[in-house]
Every structure is written in structure tokens, then in C-alpha cells.
Amino acid sequence: MDTAMQLLTFMLLVLQATSSSSPLDKFFQCLSNHSPPSNPASNAIYTPNNSSFLSILHMRTYNHRFSAPTTPKPLAIVTPLHESHAQGTVICAKNHGLQIRIRSGGHDCEGLSYVSDVPFVILDMFHFESVDVDLANGTAWVQVGATLGQVYYHIAEKSKTHAFPAGVCPTVGAGGHFSGGGYGNLMRKYGLSVDNIIDARLIDVNGKILDRKSMGEDLFWAIRGGGGASFGVILSWKIKLVQVTPKVTVFKVRRTLEDGATDVVYKWQLIATKLPEDVFIRVMPEVVNLGTQKGKKTIQVTFIGLFLGQIDKLWPLLNETFPELGLLHSDCTEMPWINSTLYWDGYPIGTRIEALLDVATGPLSHSYKTMSDYVKKPIPKTGLESIWELMIKFECVRMEWNPYGGKMYEISASETPFPHRAGNLFLIEYLTSWGEDGVEARNHYLNISRSFYEFMTPYVSSSPREAFINYRDIDIGANHPSNATSVDIARSYGSKYFRGNFERLVHVKYRVDSENFFRYEQSIPLLSH
Numbered sequence: 001m002d003t004a005m006q007l008l009t010f011m012l013l014v015l016q017a018t019s020s021s022s023p024l025d026k027f028f029q030c031l032s033n034h035s036p037p038s039n040p041a042s043n044a045i046y047t048p049n050n051s052s053f054l055s056i057l058h059m060r061t062y063n064h065r066f067s068a069p070t071t072p073k074p075l076a077i078v079t080p081l082h083e084s085h086a087q088g089t090v091i092c093a094k095n096h097g098l099q100i101r102i103r104s105g106g107h108d109c110e111g112l113s114y115v116s117d118v119p120f121v122i123l124d125m126f127h128f129e130s131v132d133v134d135l136a137n138g139t140a141w142v143q144v145g146a147t148l149g150q151v152y153y154h155i156a157e158k159s160k161t162h163a164f165p166a167g168v169c170p171t172v173g174a175g176g177h178f179s180g181g182g183y184g185n186l187m188r189k190y191g192l193s194v195d196n197i198i199d200a201r202l203i204d205v206n207g208k209i210l211d212r213k214s215m216g217e218d219l220f221w222a223i224r225g226g227g228g229a230s231f232g233v234i235l236s237w238k239i240k241l242v243q244v245t246p247k248v249t250v251f252k253v254r255r256t257l258e259d260g261a262t263d264v265v266y267k268w269q270l271i272a273t274k275l276p277e278d279v280f281i282r283v284m285p286e287v288v289n290l291g292t293q294k295g296k297k298t299i300q301v302t303f304i305g306l307f308l309g310q311i312d313k314l315w316p317l318l319n320e321t322f323p324e325l326g327l328l329h330s331d332c333t334e335m336p337w338i339n340s341t342l343y344w345d346g347y348p349i350g351t352r353i354e355a356l357l358d359v360a361t362g363p364l365s366h367s368y369k370t371m372s373d374y375v376k377k378p379i380p381k382t383g384l385e386s387i388w389e390l391m392i393k394f395e396c397v398r399m400e401w402n403p404y405g406g407k408m409y410e411i412s413a414s415e416t417p418f419p420h421r422a423g424n425l426f427l428i429e430y431l432t433s434w435g436e437d438g439v440e441a442r443n444h445y446l447n448i449s450r451s452f453y454e455f456m457t458p459y460v461s462s463s464p465r466e467a468f469i470n471y472r473d474i475d476i477g478a479n480h481p482s483n484a485t486s487v488d489i490a491r492s493y494g495s496k497y498f499r500g501n502f503e504r505l506v507h508v509k510y511r512v513d514s515e516n517f518f519r520y521e522q523s524i525p526l527l528s529h
Contacts, residue, residue, distance in 0.1 A: 023096040024075050027121070030095060031078070034088030034207075044085045044127075046077040053077070057114070060106025060126060060359075062171070065367035065442060066115050074101070074114070074122045081127055083209065086233055089123050091207040094517050099481060101520065102229045104128075104144045105173020109370040109472045112520050113176065113229070118482045123233060125175060133158045133241075139198065140164075143236045144175030149341070149356030155241060156338035156353065162241040163337050165190040167470075168344045170356050178237050179228030180470035181418040183427070185280040185306045185344060188406030190242045194224035194416045195407070199238035202231070205513045209235065215512075222508040222524075225418035226498065227469055230505075230524040231512055244337040249307040249314045250344070251331045254300055256288070260324075261301040262384050267324045268303070269378040273405030273425055275321060278308040283426075286398035287391055297395065299388040304344065310334055367442065368433040369449040372471040373460040374424045375401075383459055390455055394448050400429045419499040420466055428460070429471055450475060467496040469522075478521040485516065485525035493522050 028045070035041035046053045056077055061067045075098070080086040093100045099120040103113040114122050128143035131154035142151055149170025155162055165186035167177055182193025190196060199212045200223060210232075212220045219231060228234040255261040268283055275281070282304050290296040303325060307314040311332045318327045333349060342351050379387070391397055404424045413419040420427070432449035434441060453475075457465070467476055477492030479485035487506060494502035502524075509516075510527040519525075 023098055023119075026096045027076075027092045027098055030092035031085075031088045034091055035084055036082075039082040039084060041078070041085050041088060044079050044081050046079070047075070048073065056124070057122070060103065060124070060173075061111075061114065062106050063109070063111060063368055064365060064437075065369075066111035068437070071111075072115055072117050074116075074120050077122045077124055079124045079127055083203075083235065086123060086125070086235070087203055087207040087209070089121065090203055090205065090233060090517075093121055094205065094515075099519070102175075102233055103173075104175025105147060105171065105177065107169070107172045108176060109368075110474045110521075112472065112474075112522065116481055116520070125233075125235075126173075128235060131155075135159055135162065135241075138162070138241045140239050140241060141236050142174050142178075142239055144173065144234050146174045147356075147359060148172050148174065148177065149358070151239075152338060152341050153353060153356040156336075159241075160336050160338070161244055161246055163244045164193070164239055164241060165196055166193045168341075170341065170345055171359055174237060175228065175234055177470065178239075179223055179225070179234060180472075181225045181416075181468065182470065183402065183468075185282065186242065186244075187408055188277045188280050188403065189308060191407040191411055192225075192416075192418060193239075194418060195411060196240045196242065197224050197237050198240050200224075201235040202228070203233040203235065205232065205515070205517050218504075218508045219512055222417060222505055225416040225469075226501070226505045226508075226524065227522075229520065230509060230518055232518060245308050245310075246336065247310055247334045248337050248340050249305075249309060249311050249332050249334050250340050251303075251305045251314075251327060251333070253303045253305075253325055253327055253331055255303070255326075256290075256300045257298050257388060258290075261285075261299060262381055262388070264303070264324045264326075265301055265384055266378065266381050267322065268401075268403075269375075269425060271322055272403035273409075275403075275405070276317070277406030279305065279314070279317070280307075281305040281403060283401040284399065285388070285391065285401075287395050297392045299391060306340060306344070308337075366433050366435045367445070368431055369446055370432075370471045371430040371449060371453050371473045371475070372468040373428040373430070373453075373456060374420055374466040374468075375426050375428060375459065376423055376461055378425065379459045387456070387459075390452060394432075394452060396434055396445060396448060397430060397432050397452050399431070402427045402429070413499065414501060414504075417498050417501045417505055418469075419501050420468065424461075427468060428456075429468075430456075464495045464499065466499065467493075469497040472522060474521060479519075479523070479525065481520050481523075485519055485523060487525045487527065490522075490525040494524070497522075 126145040128145040133140040135158045284302040288300040290298040409422040434445045509524040
């Protein structure tokens with residue numbers, strides 16, 4: 001729809017509001033009043049009457065589970081082109097009783113940033129994608145709609161020896177990733193994304209734009225790991241860049257059960273946290289076909305590594321400390337750090353770094369369910385064998401194990417809301433994916449995911465069983481967004497995501513959003529409810 005038609009449609013909606021009392025009509029009229037003539041909100045609004053409504057909705061719906069025709073749709077989508085559009089959305093939705101969902105990248109594992117079973121409006125921040133690098137001061141301002149790939153690319157434009165600790169997937173949006181913690185293969189050296197954020201700009205419940213100084217240290221603490229959408233609409237983050245070597249070394253080593261993978265994984269548990277902090281080795285078990293026997297399945301474990309240095313230092317180090325891996329000199333490749341971000345996402349060596357700027361324009365063809373766990377003591381070999389057996393039975397579950405140690409052990413559990421620090425050996429991500437459509441298939445695979453998670457209980461943290469908010473999981477507890485959320489219900493997920501930091505988050509929430517406007521199924525609740 002062209003600009004003239006958008007303007008005409010919007011004006012008709014506003015005119016209708018003069019004779020209608022519906023909250024949505026009043027919202028449109030209010031939003032028009034809060035938009036400057038030079039930046040009319042009409043250019044940023046999509047309703048189901050727009051021919052491009054579904055394409056905008058699904059442009060960043062990365063989980064096919066939430067792109068079905070039966071999935072609840074928003075009353076409207078606001079895609080701000082100017083800060084006033086986002087401010088007006090907050091003010092007008094609050095004034096007229098509409099809930100909003102705030103989306104930046106669309107990778108929300110449960111779709112809570114763009115799906116709800118109550119009437120709602122999506123505030124989609126994908127136009128806010130600038131990355132302004134200040135190399136002289138070693139910082140950058142990153143708008144929330146920028147993808148991690150864009151962040152990495154624009155840093156590399158200015159320097160080959162600067163980077164930022166964040167995730168592996170380049171299409172993830174900075175908004176949700178950073179506000180949930182943000183981890184990646186630099187975390188043993190530099191910690192999480194939130195450990196390297198030094199300022200932010202946020203729209204509060206009254207529509208005011210605040211920075212770190214004006215929001216205060218409590219709120220600044222809360223949004224760095226406590227989930228920003230509970231407290232306001234984050235516009236941008238100021239990040240502190242970190243130093244990397246001119247060349248880094250990457251490698252992948254694959255071992256099947258027949259190649260002794262169990263022994264290698266067991267040894268990895270013992271040494272991964274003790275390796276120098278310049279080394280990060282992720283373990284990825286998955287089910288594959290056993291090539292020698294038709295129809296037979298086995299487990300293949302991929303050990304993917306990053307070393308901030310060159311091969312001549314890494315190779316002897318790992319052959320001394322981790323000989324079971326059997327790392328060959330030929331397994332290793334040196335490259336600039338920026339190229340390693342493509343390697344870790346599965347791109348072939350030699351791929352142009354412009355690929356980091358690619359953003360998918362529609363939902364993926366498969367559905368998935370993500371869950372998470374923290375492991376505090378090594379899983380015995382008999383336990384590993386039982387895990388492999390169940391993976392082969394289910395076929396559709398794979399895992400990523402991410403090692404701790406280094407900087408992650410040095411930062412206090414209360415420094416940010418993210419509490420999972422010293423005492424953890426590794427973080428597990430479970431990923432169950434499927435290609436079939438329909439309710440029956442969905443329920444089947446969700447039940448598999450839950451069964452596998454239940455099976456893992458003896459091997460992971462307990463009291464509480466901890467979880468990572470970036471891998472949002474509705475199964476660990478949820479409030480219904482139609483009501484003011486309950487603290488008692490929220491503790492079911494809050495204690496797992498935040499441990500002892502949950503109570504402080506509740507107090508911050510009460511201070512900055514006393515009417516609980518910013519709420520969703522796993523938001524931080526009010527102290528008085």
C-alpha cells in the first residue's frame with residue numbers, strides 16, 4: 001500500500017473514531033494527536049484491512065508454530081518510523097485500555113512479543129536498526145531493531161580488532177537479546193551482553209524517554225537481564241566494545257557414538273570451564289543416520305570452538321589438556337573475528353561478511369520448542385548413554401551445551417538480574433523441531449519436548465531448576481495477561497529465571513509501572529498482587 005493510500009486509510013479510521021467509542025478507534029485518534037505533522041503515524045500503522053498486514057506480521061515471525069491462520073492476530077501493528085510513534089503507542093494504548101506487545105527481532109521462543117489471547121497491538125521496532133560506532137571511545141549506540149549480524153558488521157567496518165559479546169544467530173534482534181542477558185562464544189572472556197552495556201534509552205509508562213541518569217540505577221539494573229518489556233519500551237543500548245585478536249582460530253570436530261563420543265563429552269564436562277578464557281568449545285549432540293547400517297540412527301556430537309589467538313597456540317594447548325578430542329591441525333582455520341561469526345552460524349568459509357546483513361522476510365518453514373537447563377556437576381557416562389538412547393528414540397530433539405568458567409565465574413550473581421554465574425558447568429539449550437502442520441503434530445512434538453525435559457531432571461540444577469529467559473519457556477509457569485499478574489504465580493518462573501534477584505525486580509516494577517501496563521505471560525508482576 002503506497003503512502004497516499006496509507007494516509008487515506010488512517011484518516012478514515014480517525015474520522016470513524018468521532019462516531020465510535022471502540023478503544024481501537026480512540027487509540028488511532030490519540031496516536032494521530034501524538035504524532036508531529038512532519039512524521040505522521042499513518043505511515044507506521046497496519047491493520048487487517050491493509051493488504052500488507054500479514055507480510056508485516058510474519059516478516060519476523062521466526063517460529064512457524066505462531067504463523068498458523070488460527071494464531072491470534074493483533075488489532076493493529078505499529079512500526080515506528082520516529083520515536084514519537086513509539087511514545088504515542090504507549091500513551092494511547094494505556095489511555096484506552098489496549099495491551100501492547102513489543103517486538104524487535106521476532107526470535108521470542110514462545111511468541112509472546114507478537115501473540116496474545118487478549119486484544120492487543122504490536123509495537124514492532126524493526127525500523128530502529130542503526131548502529132553508531134564510536135571507535136575513539138570504544139562504544140556504540142545500538143537501536144533495538146538492529147540484528148546481531150548488523151551489530152557485528154558495523155563494528156567490523158570500523159575495526160578488525162573490536163567485537164561485542166552476544167549470540168551466534170545473526171538475525172536475532174538486539175532488543176530482546178540484550179535485555180534477557182545475551183550470551184555467546186565470548187562469554188568466558190568478557191561475560192554476557194548485559195555485562196558490557198553502559199547506557200540505554202527507554203520509553204517509560206508515561207511516554208517519557210529516559211537514559212541511564214534519568215531512569216536511575218535500579219531501573220537500569222532491571223532492564224539488563226530482567227526482560228525490558230516488563231518495564232518500558234527500550235529504544236537503544238549503549239554498548240562497550242571489547243578487544244579481539246587480529247586473527248582468531250575456529251574448528252569443528254565431529255564424533256559419533258561409534259567413535260567414542262561419550263568419552264569425549266564426559267571429559268569435556270571436566271575441563272571446559274578450566275580452559276583458558278580465550279577458549280570456548282560448544283558441544284552439540286544430535287541424531288544422525290548411521291551410514292553403515294540402513295535405517296539405523298546414532299548420536300553425532302559436534303565440538304565447535306573459538307580461540308582468541310592463532311593455531312600454533314591452540315593446537316598444543318588442546319592436545320595437552322583435551323587429547324580425547326583428537327584435534328588435528330587441519331581441523332583449525334584462522335580468520336578475522338568478523339568472519340568467525342559467519343562460521344559459527346554455519347556459513348561456508350569464504351562467505352562475504354555482507355551476509356550478516358541478511359534478514360529473513362517471512363516465517364521459517366518449521367516449528368520448534370526451546371527449553372533450557374543449567375548443569376552444576378558432571379553427568380556420569382551412564383547418564384550420557386541414557387540421554388543418547390532417548391534422543392535416538394525421539395529423533396527430533398537436539399541440544400547445545402555452552403561452557404562456563406572464566407569471566408562468568410568472576411561476576412556476582414546480583415550484578416545484573418541474570419543470576420546464573422559461579423557454580424554452573426554449562427548451559428543446555430534443548431531444541432525440538434518439526435515440519436508438520438496441525439494441532440495434532442504440534443501437541444505430539446510439544447509432549448516429546450516436555451518428556452525429554454522431565455527425563456533430564458536428575459542431571460541438572462534443582463531448588464529451583466534454573467532456566468534462561470532468552471530461551472523463554474511457557475511451561476515453567478505463566479500468568480494470564482488479562483489480569484494484574486500474581487506474584488505467587490510469577491515466582492514459578494521468576495525464581496527459575498532470576499533466582500534471588502526476582503524480589504528486587506518486583507520492587508523495581510512497582511516503582512516504575514504501578515498500574516502494571518507493561519505485562520505479558522511471563523512479565524515481572526506488581527508487589528501488591
